Amino acid sequence: MIKKIFLVGNPNVGKSVVFSRLTGVQVISSNYAGTTVEIMRGFLKLDDQEIEVIDLPGTYSLEPSSKSEEVAVSLLNETAKDESVVISIVDATNLERNLYLTLQLLEAGLAVVVCLNMCDEAKHHGVSIDMGGLEKLLGVPVVPTCAITGLGIKILIDRIKEARSVSLGKSNHRDRWQTIGSIIEQVQRLTHRHHSLREVLEDASVRPFSGALIAIGVMFTSFEIVRFIGENLISRIADPIFLNFYQPLLIKLSPMLGEESFLHHLLIGDLINNKIDFKQSLGLLTTAPYIEFAMVLPYIISFYFVLGLLEDIGILPRLAMLLDNLLHRIGLHGFAIIPVLLGLGCNVPGILATRNLESRRERFIAATLISIGVPCVALQAMILGLLGQFSGFYVSGVYLVLLVIWVVLGVILNHTTKGYSPELLVEIPPYRLPSLSTLWKKLFLRIKGFLIEAAPLVLLGVLIINVLLYFKLFDLFTGLFAPVVKGLFGLPKEAVVALVMGLFRKDVAVGMLMPLALSVKQLFIAAVLLAISFPCAATFVVFFKELGLKDLLKATLIMCVVALATGTLLNFVMH
Amino acid sequence: MRRISLTQMKGKQKGTIFDISAGPALQNKFMSMGIYKGREITKISHIGLKGPVAIKVGRSVLVLGHGVANKIVIESHD
Secondary structure, three states, X not given: OOXXXXXXXXXXXXXXXXXXXXXXOOOOOOOOOOOOOOOEXXXXXXXXXXXXXXXXXXXXXXXXXXHHHHHHHHXXXXXXXXXXXXXXXXXXXXXXXXXXXXXXXXXOOOEEEEEEEOHHHHHHOOEEEOHHHHHHHHOOOEEEOEOOOOEOHXXXXXXXXXXXXXXXXXXXXHHHHHHHHHHHHHHEEEOOOOOOHHHHHHHHOOOHHHHHHHHHHHHHHHHHHHHHHHHHHHHHHHHHHXXXXXXXXXXXXXXXXXXXXXXXXXXXXXXXXXXXXXOOOXXXXXXXXXXXXXXXXXXXXXXXXXHHHHHHHOOHHXXXXXXXXXXXXXXXXXXXXXXXXXXXXXXHHHHHHHHHOOOHHHHHHHHHHHHHHOOOXXXXXXXXXXXXXXXXXXXXXXXXXXXXXHHHHHHHHHHHOOOOOOOOEEEEOOOOOOOHHHHHXXXXXXXXXXXXXHHHHHHHHHHHHHHHHHOOOHHHHHHHHHHHHHHHOOOOOXXXXXXXXXXXXXXXXHHHHHHHOOOHHHHHHHHHHHHHOXXXXXXXHHHHHHHHHHHHHHHHHHHHHHHHHHHHHHHHHOO | OEEEXXXXXXXXXXXXXXXXXXXXXXXXXXXXXXXXXXXXXXXXEEOOOOOOEEEEEOOEEEXXXXXXXXXXXXXXXX
């Protein structure tokens, strides 16, 4: 009896899209190898029975070479063979390479159904495959699908029961490729197509000069689009809603609570010039929602929209190739740019994505650099809100300082961290036109994730701070750290509260700087310090889970040193 | 027929893999990605002097870091 269905396949063949189609569970999918680093589980109803469906990270073979591949293979080895079915998902545009893993699955004696995905794209590329012939040669069901549109999924579900294991003896690598060669010869026909514009672009993007030009152009445009959408969402939607609809309500509420009451302090916060100031009042109903919905959320939306586009078109692996040389200097290889870019959204998925890096040394360097030198979008939005009013110089300054830290720290880590760093070895996917539905689903998932994760923490953070401030419990604490903060960083002692809050959530921490009436130099230093210093609580947990206590402590120590040095240096250098 | 390393090949040049001098783990990884002795490949490009190399193997485009590309010996077709 079937109890479990495993989805197995090479990276970037659309396993996650098939998974979503089978189970209705929405997961993030993109156009690059290694989007899925965690095992996803869902359920499929088959003959009134709920069967567990498990989406495994992509792997090229059953001999794993990275942490995420290892996870996939070990889980497959653990389960009872007579109770599980493997859906081997195969990219129809690249049948030859994909069949290698399928043959290994058959050799391992697993019950297999082959899902020949991306059939529509194969047709576009002039690839036609004889399904019946392939089925006969492999001895297991072969179902053509186009998971993005849902084509063929119903047939796939119907034929899961037909999955069977064939008695294919163990073979070696050479024989396997020979078998594949003869299968391909019998079932695949290629029609020659003229070079399309897309192919010309694909080619240009992996050449040194044209590739660099394209990459710089794409990154610059992306940055501008993120800013444009973010700014407009704030000025045209979020701000008007808060000021025209929400504020009048709060103004009515304020006298009802009584300005001096504890509840007023908690919910509304302090009145600034007898008015509610969303940026400075620091109440649960004022500043907390304003930070999340009017300052951070607009940028979350614009950032993830653009990131989704880049992911789905297939730009990221090309960046990996172009940046490989540079990243080698800091002990990483080109692929590390993907965790870093994800980290610019939120450090948590960034650190998770380091699972695609092969060695522990690389993972430590990448995770440490992400948590210290890569500001998440929530933090960036707040820095923009805080420093944007002065001049672009200060905002770019923060990025510049972080970049310098990133490079210097990377070079140091590269020379001091033990272990080896393997080389880049990655597949470059074809450029694809993003599917709008995937794009929206992904954006929706990420926004939802942000709201679920961030909103409660922000409320909690503001609540704790308000209580502590009301009962003046911070005073002892601020006194303790005042010499460092005041003497070395040139910040008022009240900033200690914000820096401590930074351990918990960065956006609230920056928000706490707003009422302090800091000079622009002080704001700049505080923003840089918050960007460098400890990542938020969630990042801490993920770092610990991924790399263990020892590495977490090591990274934390590095952070303290970097923050201390940078803060002091900036304070004495800047005028 | 000349034997050169993958890094020495020119762009758009075709060749057959003659030898791969790598440890078993890397051999396995290469093998599963379709890089093995006797396989025909086309070099696409090379980034910088010590940068990665892009090659076309069958229908896929693969990028190899400079170090690993150096381990692959090619018999060039011209």
